[in-house]
Amino acid sequence: MLSRAATSKLSPVLSTSLSSSAGNISAFSTISTRTRTTSRRVFKTGASQSSRNMSDSATFAKGKPEDEWRAVLSPQQFRVLRQKGTEPAHTGQYDKFKAQGVYECAGCGTPLYKSTTKFDSGCGWPAFFDAIPGAINRHDDISLGMVRTEITCAACGGHLGHVFKGEGFPTPTDERHCVNSISLKFKDE
Structure with a gap:
């Protein structure tokens, strides 16, 4: 009911x-x-x-065939970045990570987020309130029977996570980019 x-x-x-x-x-x-x-x-x-985003490597500047992605990514990275998986909450290395620098795509090295936009949301994954302009794409994701906004790397199409709006966090955008740690790599400033 x-x-x-x-x-x-x-x-x-x-x-x-x-x-x-x-x-x-x-x-x-x-x-x-x-x-x-x-x-x-x-x-x-x-x-x-979804299949268009995952299989058409010619669409992305840093696109590769699936076998090349498997060769350069760990099995866990491949599952999240290329197959739209999710790492378990509170297990990623960047959830509570605090340092000044830039978070890049773990697949292709494209800068995605500045550390100045990271905040502690308590959700179990790294949270950012904004991305570097042009670095991510947004797509409707209906995989769980509801509409969510998936975010992917604009350069290689790698799955990063989801964006949630209107949750009331005291940030300039009132958005939470909930990103899998395994989709990121950190570069010091």
């Missing part, structure tokens, strides 16, 4: 149908059909964009 808050975020037709037809099987099957159709459309769109 959906909570009132969750139901209020649904479309008016779906919300009304859910609240007025708890025992009505035919109404449920109509809702179920609409949901499957919508999910299928969204999934197809997301899947084609």
Whole structure:
């Protein structure tokens, strides 16, 4: 059963149908059909964009074929950067790291974040409130059944993490770039 808050975020037709037809099987099957159709459309769109980002190395200035990425990245880096994985929270070397310098893409060495934009969000991954202009790309990510904003290296397409907005952190942008440590390497100033 959906909570009132969750139901209020649904479309008016779906919300009304859910609240007025708890025992009505035919109404449920109509809702179920609409949901499957919508999910299928969204999934197809997301899947084609995702495969385009991961396989078309010609799109990126520092793109390489998959076998070359496997040769230069550790298995863990490959899983996160090239296969859009996530490292476990509180395990990355840069979560609590504090030093002055620049965080670069671990795949291609492109500068992504300045240490002056890093802050402690308590989320278990390095958090930044802004990237170096032009260094990252943003994409819709629907892999968990919700829309999130994925961030990737603009030069090589490597997966970095996700951006979250409006969480109320006292930063100039009110954004949290939640980045996998394994996607980064640090360079002293």
